[in-house]
């Protein structure tokens with residue numbers, strides 16, 4: 001059942017000693033890890049431990065207090081206006097989709113291709129249709145976000161991120177606002193992406209997904225990575241047992 | 254203040270007494286609008302169809318016509334036939350009142366419609382007549398909800414009252430113009446008039462805000478009726 | 479009082495000229511009032527401390543100062559400072575300044591009602607803030623503020639009559655002049671009333687049908 005990818009790709013993303021405070025509370029207390037090309041890392045941990053903050057620091061939607069982020073040996077932190085260039089290469093998928101409500105499905109995928117990448121309308125359309133096909137939404141190309149189910153909406157937001165040809169995609173609890181059936185269709189898409197060699201950082205409570213797809217699972221608690229390892233290593237650890245317990249209440253795999 | 258010429262300083266009392274004329278217009282109009290607006294709203298919600306139609310037509314006309322046209326129509330057209338000797342001030346107050354009545358009745362109508370049907374059912378189930386239920390249960394709630402929208406008529410009336418200049422009512426702007434005609438220096442005079450209007454505007458809104466707060470009821474939000 | 483046979487051959491040409499002037503005032507002022515509203519709203523929402531304060535002050539002033547007084551200031555006041563505009567230009571400037579202040583309030587409300595996630599998502603795709611505002615935030619904000627903006631457009635139609643007070647002979651002015659000449663205020667102001675009612679009603683219908691045409695699922699609450 002478990003079918004892990006090879007992870008001997010070169011390191012494309014380095015996260016070094018990230019600290020972040022909100023007022024008095026230190027939300028991230030020095031987080032470091034490397035990400036290899038093609039790897040899927042899954043972050044697990046109780047609510048409020050800084051998982052979202054960590055992801056947002058990676059593409060600088062939140063500016064960390066200290067530490068640095070490197071993408072292909074280029075520094076993402078302190079990039080100034082160049083940050084827009086890095087963000088194109090670091091896709092993001094949100095818990096509540098954040099689709100552009102005034103644009104159709106295909107419009108959502110096209111807009112950044114046209115405005116940011118400067119593609120022609122025709123090229124953008126072609127590319128957008130490809131991506132919609134990837135996530136099984138060709139028949140919804142002209143639907144507006146309000147007309148999509150949660151699962152369709154999240155698949156669309158994955159297509160939107162994919163269209164930018166990112167080097168890595170950050171998923172922040174992509175299925176947490178979906179009911180189980182819709183969760184499955186989104187996880188399917190994510191699994192396929194992982195197998196196709198996309199580099200992914202995923203915050204999720206879906207243990208089944210983590211165990212079957214991740215190359216590495218990282219446990220976060222109180223702003224720190226407290227334990228990490230491959231799924232097989234992690235299954236024998238006490239942290240895993242503890243996590244199982246806290247996830248057990250709302251997760252059954 | 255040294256930047257004000259003696260001529261302007263001398264005319265200030267005359268200008269300032271225009272504040273009373275302006276406020277007089279606004280307050281009379283607000284009152285007339287209230288007295289007309291509530292029954293009109295009730296007719297629109299509960300009244301018989303022909304009356305509803307009349308009220309809707311009234312609203313359509315008084316909301317659709319520019320204030321200047323209404324003033325001309327009443328001052329030159331209607332009042333000379335009805336009451337030729339009446340002062341322009343009263344005509345202006347009536348026109349402003351008729352107009353705000355149209356807007357106010359829409360505000361009250363919205364507020365009445367926002368009261369849930371359960372309120373009427375509950376009142377009727379206690380044996381109240383329809384009329385009595387409207388008076389003691391529906392209206393008190395609706396009026397509270399209408400308060401923010403209603404007080405919003407104040408700045409509208411205040412700025413509109415300046416148009417009464419067109420029929421020679423001696424309100425602030427008219428007096429300002431008279432002073433300009435006498436001593437010149439339009440910019441200074443107009444700036445003073447503008448300051449007075451702005452003070453009246455936001456000062457008045459502040460007072461209405463206090464009143465709204467006083468009559469706020471827990472659970473009534475900020476009456477987005 | 480003379481027994482007035484409505485002589486349309488005499489009455490209509492000046493009224494027609496006045497109507498054209500009314501249309502000119504509205505059609506020139508409305509687009510700039512719209513742009514002005516966008517500018518002020520953006521300045522208030524996204525400007526730095528100073529810009530935001532200035533834009534707020536702008537709104538407070540132009541909403542607090544009666545439009546008629548504003549027209550007097552521009553047409554009769556500014557020349558004393560050496561700035562002179564024609565009556566038509568003065569009226570249009572006044573309408574743009576005032577209309578923009580009111581429009582900006584609706585647009586600002588629209589901007590604020592766009593969820594912050596929209597900006598986050600736009601940035602995450604590599605858009606700059608300016609790009610995000612232009613292609614994501616504003617299109618949504620304008621849709622949400624459309625009912626308010628339509629209202630202000632209707633107000634603009636009605637308040638265009640104030641231009642007559644600074645000698646622009648639009649339809650109210652034309653009516654007033656011939657009414658005085660033929661001593662037929664009642665009849666002529668009925669005609670003018672019908673003109674405005676028709677204009678306002680038709681404009682309302684047109685706006686409603688435009689709103690319907692550009693309606694987007696999920697923006698129904700407007």
Ligand SMILES: Nc1ncnc2c1ncn2[C@@H]1O[C@H](COP(=O)(O)OP(=O)(O)OP(=O)(O)O)[C@@H](O)[C@H]1O
Pocket residue numbers: 022027046047048049050051052053054
């Ligand atoms: N913009 C902010 N301002 C202040 N505090 C914040 C902000 N964003 C997050 N926090 C705080 O930082 C802490 C970590 O938040 P974060 O969203 O990163 O946690 P999380 O691990 O993603 O939790 P969850 O599982 O609930 O999503 C929380 O205590 C949160 O209240």
Ligand SMILES: [Mg+2]
Pocket residue numbers: 051052053172173
């Ligand atoms: Mg989170």
